[in-house]
Amino acid sequence: MGYQWNGQEIAADEEGYLTDLSQWNPELALLIAEDEKVAMTDEHWEVVNFLREYYDEYQIAPAIRVLTKALKKKLGEEKSTNKYLYDLFPYGPAKQACKIAGLPKPTGCV
């Protein structure tokens, strides 16, 4: 599958993760979010942007428990619980948020 953005065909794998990370941009993120039935708010962007920063630094999409631990340090207790993240991304925060962030599927996600 892929995404139609700005008259271009953006390639993605069968689950909807971008094939080429460098093609990502915030508008494309909104399009992917729409496909995932996620209405993006500032809180969603906080997580998505955090994932992009983490990937930039470590070249890896973190597993959910690593994500919650790292978010706790950065955004505090309230914004790092499983419940908070599942409220934002009901089909799995690591999977859905990574997809919207244009990253590969998280490693170590069981």
Next chain:
Amino acid sequence: MSDTKRFLYVNRKAPHGTIYALESLEVVLIGAAFEQDVSLAFLDDGVFQLIKKQATTGIGVKNFAPVYRALGDYDVKKIFVERESLEERGLSEDDLMEIVHEDDEEEEHNSIEIVDRARMAEIMAAQDVILSF
């Protein structure tokens, strides 16, 4: 936990000529979800995996070296590097990247420990499971 086993992942090959180094890293990260007692060992050409400032643009493969620095986030805190293997390749601890982990008080500690060959043998003897890459 009483059913925790001691796992040692042994890395012996240079990072990019084969798929072993990357596969080992992936297995470690996936295995980390199972809350076992995990250690990593780097010896022979495996010590090259931890060299700092790797650049892979020229060989057209992904540079996965930064992933090692995320190991602390995955609660992998024990990384043993064999001194003789470093010396035989003209390397020292200064050539290795920095890998840290945090304790419960959020204090950072170095995860890498340089050990000699005899100590490495003891570490291996103390494991329940050894996976060699």
